Amino acid sequence: MATNLNLKGKAEHTYDAIVVGSGISGGWAAKELCEKGLKTLVLERGRDVKHIEGYDTTMSAPWQLSHLNRPTRQMLEDQKVQNRTGYTVTPAHGQYFVNDKENPYIEEKRFDWMRGYHKGGRSLLWGKQSYRLSPMDFEANAKDGIAIPWPINYADLAPWYDHAEKFAGISGSLEGLDQLPDGIFQPPMALTPAELDFKKAVEAKWPGRKVIPGRVAHLTAPTPEQLALGRSSCMYRNLCMRGCPYGAYFSSQAATLKAAENTGNMTLRPHSIVHSVIFDDETDKAIGVRLIDELTKETTEFFAKIIFLNASTVASTAILMHSKSKRFPEGMDESGSLGRNLMDHHLGVGATGVFEEHLDKITYGRRPNGIYIPRYRNHTEKPTRSYLRGYGYQGGGLRQGWTRQIDGFGEEFKKQLTSFGPWGVGIGGFGECLPYADNRIWLHPDKTDQWGLPLVVANAAFRENEINMRLDMRDDAVAMLEAMGAKDIQSYNNEPAIGLGIHEMGTARMGDSPKNSVLNKWNQVWGAPNVFCTDGSAMTSAGCQNPSLTYMALTARAVDHAVSEAKKGNI
Numbered sequence: 001m002a003t004n005l006n007l008k009g010k011a012e013h014t015y016d017a018i019v020v021g022s023g024i025s026g027g028w029a030a031k032e033l034c035e036k037g038l039k040t041l042v043l044e045r046g047r048d049v050k051h052i053e054g055y056d057t058t059m060s061a062p063w064q065l066s067h068l069n070r071p072t073r074q075m076l077e078d079q080k081v082q083n084r085t086g087y088t089v090t091p092a093h094g095q096y097f098v099n100d101k102e103n104p105y106i107e108e109k110r111f112d113w114m115r116g117y118h119k120g121g122r123s124l125l126w127g128k129q130s131y132r133l134s135p136m137d138f139e140a141n142a143k144d145g146i147a148i149p150w151p152i153n154y155a156d157l158a159p160w161y162d163h164a165e166k167f168a169g170i171s172g173s174l175e176g177l178d179q180l181p182d183g184i185f186q187p188p189m190a191l192t193p194a195e196l197d198f199k200k201a202v203e204a205k206w207p208g209r210k211v212i213p214g215r216v217a218h219l220t221a222p223t224p225e226q227l228a229l230g231r232s233s234c235m236y237r238n239l240c241m242r243g244c245p246y247g248a249y250f251s252s253q254a255a256t257l258k259a260a261e262n263t264g265n266m267t268l269r270p271h272s273i274v275h276s277v278i279f280d281d282e283t284d285k286a287i288g289v290r291l292i293d294e295l296t297k298e299t300t301e302f303f304a305k306i307i308f309l310n311a312s313t314v315a316s317t318a319i320l321m322h323s324k325s326k327r328f329p330e331g332m333d334e335s336g337s338l339g340r341n342l343m344d345h346h347l348g349v350g351a352t353g354v355f356e357e358h359l360d361k362i363t364y365g366r367r368p369n370g371i372y373i374p375r376y377r378n379h380t381e382k383p384t385r386s387y388l389r390g391y392g393y394q395g396g397g398l399r400q401g402w403t404r405q406i407d408g409f410g411e412e413f414k415k416q417l418t419s420f421g422p423w424g425v426g427i428g429g430f431g432e433c434l435p436y437a438d439n440r441i442w443l444h445p446d447k448t449d450q451w452g453l454p455l456v457v458a459n460a461a462f463r464e465n466e467i468n469m470r471l472d473m474r475d476d477a478v479a480m481l482e483a484m485g486a487k488d489i490q491s492y493n494n495e496p497a498i499g500l501g502i503h504e505m506g507t508a509r510m511g512d513s514p515k516n517s518v519l520n521k522w523n524q525v526w527g528a529p530n531v532f533c534t535d536g537s538a539m540t541s542a543g544c545q546n547p548s549l550t551y552m553a554l555t556a557r558a559v560d561h562a563v564s565e566a567k568k569g570n571i
């Protein structure tokens with residue numbers, strides 16, 4: 001590996017802060033650091049997808065997409081892992097998911113590692129469901145005696161949730177639920193007639209259950225700050241994974257990176273694969289990062305007083321593992337917990353049915369959202385099987401179209417094809433996964449990728465707690481659809497795979513001691529306090545809520561601490 005470090009160039013390679021990764025958490029780190037006046041270098045391993053002009057399929061009509069938007073054989077060959085979702089690899093947006101052949105890793109057990117390597121990361125691709133963790137979630141490990149306690153509680157993060165929601169723009173309803181705290185919301189998206197009937201039936205039969213509009217990072221009433229960034233209200237096109245030309249959903253491109261860029265303090269370097277943090281054993285401090293250029297494969301070093309790792313859970317953990325020095329001979333961790341406690345939400349379990357009321361009504365547009373049922377098990381209701389924690393549901397009810405099962409021929413057949421069918425209703429669960437020390441990732445000692453980086457090895461599985469929970473997730477879905485009077489109810493409980501929830505978490509957890517955790521309560525690496533890690537790797541437990549809003553809040557909080565500590569000369 002060639003190194004082109006020279007001391008003359010060191011000044012040009014020195015910034016106040018470095019952020020690794022430009023996805024959801026990296027974008028937040030960049031915005032907050034730049035707005036606090038720090039000259040910030042954002043290092044992104046992939047290409048620069050520019051806001052609007054980079055979204056090459058965003059305005060394509062169905063007939064303009066190749067192969068009727070079905071994946072080609074080549075795509076299926078190149079993106080075998082990415083295609084495990086069944087919906088991500090298509091000509092409309094498959095280009096935003098990695099080529100698995102070019103980015104290999106080793107699955108000792110199945111691990112569905114879904115990745116987007118480009119500016120904005122998975123902020124371009126996410127489903128935008130945005131929920132706070134609750135006090136109960138932060139207390140769960142301590143109460144159950146599982147893994148280690150969180151070093152922070154809900155009150156520590158609440159103001160930063162407010163901060164993240166205000167800027168990102170979350171639409172949702174105020175519900176006053178203690179298991180799903182309210183936030184600062186723009187008006188919620190309306191429920192369909194079938195969803196309103198479902199809500200009525202469920203809430204009447206089970207007083208502890210609530211059916212609410214999904215809380216989503218789509219603008220429904222943009223603030224002056226959001227309008228000034230060039231963002232506008234959601235048009236209900238539901239083509240979001242192609243990139244939104246209106247900036248209507250929260251992405252790094254439309255929101256955080258734009259705000260960072262506006263300060264004049266950000267430099268973004270694409271094609272920069274960060275390989276490790278440089279730790280100077282003489283000064284006992286992290287001083288920068290070492291990267292490999294994606295295209296030239298040359299190694300370069302950049303320097304800064306503050307380093308934020310936001311490459312996503314597995315990638316940030318791999319960087320920490322690869323950051324070896326005299327002080328950290330095994331990578332940046334002294335607890336033995338780095339790489340352990342990999343978590344994800346388990347899904348692929350629920351039920352569907354049809355609902356034959358309100359056949360005189362249809363819905364307007366393509367709402368990029370649905371309903372949410374917050375957790376009630378081990379909260380307002382005991383589980384019917386033996387397990388800890390609980391689950392929420394996402395789903396919805398929409399009129400069926402021409403793709404429904406239609407029999408017949410002739411005039412009647414044509415008539416049916418051109419008219420709406422009954423309402424299709426369905427809910428699918430998102431279950432909490434406990435942190436297990438032997439659900440882990442590590443770096444292969446010999447095998448490397450084309451950039452000479454060691455391959456990640458994964459060995460993790462869901463256990464009895466999750467498997468038992470899934471039986472309730474399935475049965476409750478059926479019971480709730482029955483309660484509304486749905487027909488043709490079909491339940492499913494697919495084989496769950498870690499990674500398929502695309503909420504990978506843990507592996508560099510926060511804790512209150514360097515003996516049992518990688519990060520302290522401010523997301524600082526123990527022993528290297530100017531290195532912060534604020535993506536999903538920091539999570540001490542998973543909750544059952546979609547996690548990205550929590551990464552945003554943790555990141556903003558950690559930047560605030562980093563800058564105030566730097567001002568005091570403490571880091």
Ligand SMILES: Cc1cc2nc3c(=O)[nH]c(=O)nc-3n(C[C@H](O)[C@H](O)[C@H](O)COP(=O)(O)OP(=O)(O)OC[C@H]3O[C@@H](n4cnc5c(N)ncnc54)[C@H](O)[C@@H]3O)c2cc1C
Pocket residue numbers: 020021022023024025026043044045046088114116117118119120121122123125126127128129130272273274275310311312313315316319502503535536546547548549551
């Ligand atoms: C289809 C889909 C639906 C989803 N739906 C939801 C949802 O509804 N709600 C929710 O909360 N979450 C959802 N998620 C998950 C969400 O996208 C992630 O939780 C979130 O993007 C994680 O943020 P991050 O900053 O950690 O990582 P990412 O957004 O993945 O960004 C990481 C960035 O780091 C870069 N990078 C990686 N390695 C390196 C390196 N070595 N050097 C430099 N750069 C590097 C990557 O290229 C990438 O740009 C969904 C994800 C997908 C794909």
Ligand code: SF4
Pocket residue numbers: 218233234235236237238239240241243244245246247248249368
């Ligand atoms: S549904 Fe809304 S956020 Fe999604 S692409 Fe359309 S306008 Fe943008």
